Amino acid sequence: GDSVTQMEGPVTLSEEAFLTINCTYTATGYPSLFWYVQYPGEGLQLLLKATKADDKGSNKGFEATYRKETTSFHLEKGSVQVSDSAVYFCALSRYSSASKIIFGSGTRLSIRP
Amino acid sequence: DAGVIQSPRHEVTEMGQEVTLRCKPISGHDYLFWYRQTMMRGLELLIYFNNNVPIDDSGMPEDRFSAKMPNASFSTLKIQPSEPRDSAVYFCASSFSPGQGSSGANVLTFGAGSRLTVL
Secondary structure (H helix, E strand, O other), X not given: OOEEEEOOOOEEEEOOOOEEEOEEEEOOOOOEEEEEEEOOOOOEEEXXXXXXXXXXXXXXXXEEEOEOOOXXXXXXXXXXXXXXXXXXXXXXXXXXXXXXXXXOOOEEEEEEO | OOOOEEEOXXXXXXXXXOEEEEEEOOOOOOEEEEEEEEOOOEEEEEEEEEOOEEEXXXXXXXXXXXXXXXXOOEEEEXXXXXXXXHOEEXXXXXXXXXXXXXXXXXXXXXXXXXXXXXX
């Protein structure tokens, strides 16, 4: 069945460092891929998405590219800020089915000033 | 739209008591999901509805848990009787199906969550 695997946390970086959070998926066909972010005390919110191979999703300086050949959707940011401290979830779903949304286990990111 | 509204934000109760969590989804969304989040088990899907009808409740832990959606703008998750191991943050989320448009389809909008503590 479909699944999402993301790197274990916690990840701790200094401000302005480069960030990569790895995410790989297992699915047949062409699912849509998402990154959600959860700030302390809040629900998850969509950060970015990509719906087909080679698409690049971007938002708030974060980027992720849908790589069909490596079944990956790694999250990157060139210069992180303290305000980026949160838990990040990779997820996939099938366009034809709004119900089948598979989340990864989440990666906690902490940024030191 | 005010987003997905959940209440209460915090609930502290004693073991054996009934707990009712409430959710108002975004108007026009036809899917509603209940999730539970704990440190040990992460984010778990409990149940979801489509057009107010429960479609998959296989994630509901046991018969003590029940969920209803009497209309398109309201859903409840009830635990009776509650136990300490039910302590968690419960999230409601809604979305609309691909048939209603492609750009936002399959994107979940989450509420702020209800933090439940059972003593």
